[in-house]
Amino acid sequence: MTELSLNVLDIAQNSVKAKASLIEISVDISTAENRLVIIIKDNGCGMDEETVKKVIDPFYTTRTTRKVGLGVPFFKMSAEMTGGSFDISSEKGKGTKVTAEYVLDSIDRMPLGDMPATIETLVLYNTDIDFIYRYEVDGEGFELDTVQMKDILGGVPLDMPDVAEYIKEFLRENTETVNKEKTF
Numbered sequence: 001m002t003e004l005s006l007n008v009l010d011i012a013q014n015s016v017k018a019k020a021s022l023i024e025i026s027v028d029i030s031t032a033e034n035r036l037v038i039i040i041k042d043n044g045c046g047m048d049e050e051t052v053k054k055v056i057d058p059f060y061t062t063r064t065t066r067k068v069g070l071g072v073p074f075f076k077m078s079a080e081m082t083g084g085s086f087d088i089s090s091e092k093g094k095g096t097k098v099t100a101e102y103v104l105d106s107i108d109r110m111p112l113g114d115m116p117a118t119i120e121t122l123v124l125y126n127t128d129i130d131f132i133y134r135y136e137v138d139g140e141g142f143e144l145d146t147v148q149m150k151d152i153l154g155g156v157p158l159d160m161p162d163v164a165e166y167i168k169e170f171l172r173e174n175t176e177t178v179n180k181e182k183t184f
Contacts, residue, residue, distance in 0.1 A: 003113025004038065004102075007078060010071040011040045011098055012122050016129060018044025020095065022147075023122070026134040027115060029184055034104045035084070036112070036184065041097040047090040055088065075100055082106035104184075112184040116171035119144065123167060127158045133171075135178060142174040 008025060015023045020042035028037045047055065055072050076086040079100040090096035102109050119133045123146060133144040144167070146158060156163060 002110060004036075004078065004100075004110050005113030005115045005118040007071070007075040007100075008038060008040060008115070009118045009121065011075060012118075014071065015040065015042035015044050015096070016122075016126055018042060018046070018096065020044035020129060022130045022132070024132045024134075025119065025122075027112070027136070028134075028141075029104065029137045031104065031138055036102040036104050036109070038100045038102075039097065041095065043095040046092045046094050046096055048092050052088055052090050056086075072098070078102075078110055081108040116168070116175050119171055120164075120168050124159045124164050135175060137178045137180075137182070137184075140178050142178060144171060 012023055012025060022043045024039070024041045026037075026039045028039075029035075056076055057073065072088065075098070076088075079086045079102050082103040083106060084101040084103050085099075086101070087099045088096065115135065119131070123131050123144075130147045130150075131144070132147070135141050135143075149158065149163075149167075153163065158164065158167065
């Protein structure tokens with residue numbers, strides 16, 4: 001994968017397949033600490049300890065359509081190549097949490113990519129799932145919470161064109177404001 005946002009999309013799709021009703025995604029960038037941390041947490045079916053150990057193996061997958069599962073191993077490798085770290089924890093019946101920490105200025109760090117488009121895609125194509133997305137750079141950030149949005153909209157679907165356009169613009173404008181003309 002060429003962008004970290006595509007790793008996020010892949011891992012979040014795992015959460016969708018795990019029947020999560022809530023997926024939390026956070027991106028925390030600290031230029032002073034020279035780090036970028038991505039956390040994806042869900043309340044899906046979770047995994048037992050043995051499966052957690054296997055999931056970082058590229059030759060392990062639960063899919064029947066292919067014999068390899070590269071999403072988690074690539075995410076892990078992308079973090080560790082920068083001198084960062086990777087952790088996955090899960091509990092059967094409670095959910096999974098994936099944390100990837102990157103050295104921000106590492107030459108081996110892939111660009112963050114188009115996180116607004118990734119979150120927009122996840123939200124609009126999975127309207128039955130709630131998402132909380134947090135994005136922060138050097139202590140300034142924003143949050144998109146579909147639980148609150150659905151409550152405010154009172155039954156109006158998130159994928160209705162006007163609402164979808166609002167979500168798209170909200171994500172783009174707030175990301176630009178927080179980034180202050182920096183690219184990550």
